[in-house]
Amino acid sequence: MIKDIVIYPDKRLKKISAEVSEFNQELHSLLDDMYDTMLSKKGVGLAAIQIGIAQRVLIINLPEDDSDDVIIKKEETLEIINPIFTYKDGLCKHQEGCLSVPGFYEDIERAEHIIMEYQDRHGNKQSIENKDFLAIALQHEMDHLDGKVFVEKLSILKRKKFEKEWKKKHK
Numbered sequence: 001m002i003k004d005i006v007i008y009p010d011k012r013l014k015k016i017s018a019e020v021s022e023f024n025q026e027l028h029s030l031l032d033d034m035y036d037t038m039l040s041k042k043g044v045g046l047a048a049i050q051i052g053i054a055q056r057v058l059i060i061n062l063p064e065d066d067s068d069d070v071i072i073k074k075e076e077t078l079e080i081i082n083p084i085f086t087y088k089d090g091l092c093k094h095q096e097g098c099l100s101v102p103g104f105y106e107d108i109e110r111a112e113h114i115i116m117e118y119q120d121r122h123g124n125k126q127s128i129e130n131k132d133f134l135a136i137a138l139q140h141e142m143d144h145l146d147g148k149v150f151v152e153k154l155s156i157l158k159r160k161k162f163e164k165e166w167k168k169k170h171k
């Protein structure tokens with residue numbers, strides 16, 4: 001089911017999400033709703049808090065190329081529960097956007113190389129190592145689980161400009 005996206009600066013985006021302990025039907029429905037919602041907005045990643053659920057759950061589905069007719073396959077969606085970074089190294093800068101901050105894009109500095117451990121929808125332990133755009137997307141979504149939105153990583157000047165324009169646009 002497609003859910004409403006929580007839009008910045010909604011206070012729910014500041015919540016620290018709780019660990020998932022039961023890998024049951026409720027979790028599976030949440031993952032399915034997140035997938036439907038992400039797909040409907042043509043997003044590449046979504047954290048549960050972005051549909052108002054404060055649990056450590058995120059999904060990512062990176063299209064293989066930039067053309068408009070890429071088909072997103074559900075079985076290729078990464079479903080990540082209770083993630084932790086066990087390794088982070090290097091620095092890189094990429095343009096990021098967020099379904100909770102629609103229409104705004106900015107370069108953000110992140111670690112270049114990551115290793116993440118997490119659980120899948122059945123509670124099985126998994127890990128991912130990445131040095132590419134997936135590493136960036138994982139760091140962006142992980143921030144949501146800790147109550148952070150990417151605009152908080154902007155320089156003071158850029159942040160002020162953003163807040164002013166955002167307020168004007170969302171009056």
Ligand SMILES: [Zn+2]
Binds near residue numbers: 098100141144150
């Ligand atoms: Zn986001």
